[in-house]
Amino acid sequence: MEREVYNLIQEHDSIVIARHKNPDLDAYGSQFGLYYALKARFPEKKIYAIGDTNNQNYFQDMDEVSEEIKSKSLVFVLDTVAKQMLNEEDYLYHKKLVLFDHHQNIPDIEYDYYVRDVDASSTSEIVASFLLSLKIDINQSSARALYMGIVGDTGRFMYNSTTPHTFKIAAILLEKGINIQDIHDQIYLETLDNKRIKAIYFNSIELTKKNVAYRKNTEEFLNEYNLDANFVSRALIGQMAGIQEVPIWANFTYDKNNNKILCELRSRNFQVLEVAKKFGGGGHLYACGCSVDTWDEVDLIIKDLNKLVKKEGK
Numbered sequence: 252m253e254r255e256v257y258n259l260i261q262e263h264d265s266i267v268i269a270r271h272k273n274p275d276l277d278a279y280g281s282q283f284g285l286y287y288a289l290k291a292r293f294p295e296k297k298i299y300a301i302g303d304t305n306n307q308n309y310f311q312d313m314d315e316v317s318e319e320i321k322s323k324s325l326v327f328v329l330d331t332v333a334k335q336m337l338n339e340e341d342y343l344y345h346k347k348l349v350l351f352d353h354h355q356n357i358p359d360i361e362y363d364y365y366v367r368d369v370d371a372s373s374t375s376e377i378v379a380s381f382l383l384s385l386k387i388d389i390n391q392s393s394a395r396a397l398y399m400g401i402v403g404d405t406g407r408f409m410y411n412s413t414t415p416h417t418f419k420i421a422a423i424l425l426e427k428g429i430n431i432q433d434i435h436d437q438i439y440l441e442t443l444d445n446k447r448i449k450a451i452y453f454n455s456i457e458l459t460k461k462n463v464a465y466r467k468n469t470e471e472f473l474n475e476y477n478l479d480a481n482f483v484s485r486a487l488i489g490q491m492a493g494i495q496e497v498p499i500w501a502n503f504t505y506d507k508n509n510n511k512i513l514c515e516l517r518s519r520n521f522q523v524l525e526v527a528k529k530f531g532g533g534g535h536l537y538a539c540g541c542s543v544d545t546w547d548e549v550d551l552i553i554k555d556l557n558k559l560v561k562k563e564g565k
């Protein structure tokens with residue numbers, strides 16, 4: 252399959268690299284990891300990185316590409332295969348479409364090739380393996396991006412998704428001369444304000460009878476501290492992780508941009524994915540999400556999570 256994708260790259264004069272919206276480090280890392288490596292290898296081709304942006308963009312401004320150019324291009328979609336995670340304009344127009352992903356979902360968009368590895372720690376790891384298998388040089392910019400993506404999705408090599416292969420890839424990336432201290436500072440240094448918000452957040456988490464921890468982040472809470480919904484949803488949930496008594500934790504955040512409630516579900520050993528899927532979402536077995544319209548639905552999710560603990564009686 253790698254060979255076929257390589258042939259597609261060679262056949263096209265323009266290549267567009269997209270990834271899911273509200274990008275996390277792995278979305279950016281896989282995107283720019285592929286981008287910088289292909290740019291160096293194929294200087295004569297037009298290569299674009301597209302999508303929305305946020306405060307985790309440690310790379311460069313995103314490109315604007317017309318429908319006309321996209322329609323003639325080989326388009327990559329990275330770190331998702333699900334429509335609801337994508338902006339239509341990022342995958343609809345293409346000559347050929349290639350997916351790279353490590354999630355459990357079944358694609359609901361049409362594609363030509365699908366490079367899938369649910370055992371990979373991250374899409375960045377898949378991209379690194381892809382480049383290595385084709386002997387496309389991973390330059391330092393590419394290595395930095397891919398390393399960031401792996402660090403992001405493995406929680407600095409702490410999650411179970413980290414495999415011997417992940418470390419092999421990380422070793423190869425380090426050999427490119429990237430500075431991991433700089434990388435970690437860029438990702439993890441935070442402001443005093445941020446630390447204070449985390450304390451406020453943590454002090455108001457709630458628990459079900461089975462110690463499912465959750466927090467409902469209302470519009471009022473976001474407004475009071477002038478917080479971004481994506482930040483609250485994705486960055487604050489970690490505050491509930493790593494607590495002995497808490498088997499499952501969930502974060503519910505009102506997002507005024509689309510009038511939805513973003514739901515993030517996490518667990519060490521309960522498969523919360525089944526609950527996310529029931530409510531139209533997806534992701535990984537132990538880390539996943541969905542979005543719903545009402546707080547009543549949120550209460551149903553909390554109930555289901557509580558039931559999950561009850562059922563397994565752990």
Ligand SMILES: [Mn+2]
Nearest residue numbers: 277330374404
């Ligand atoms: Mn990922």
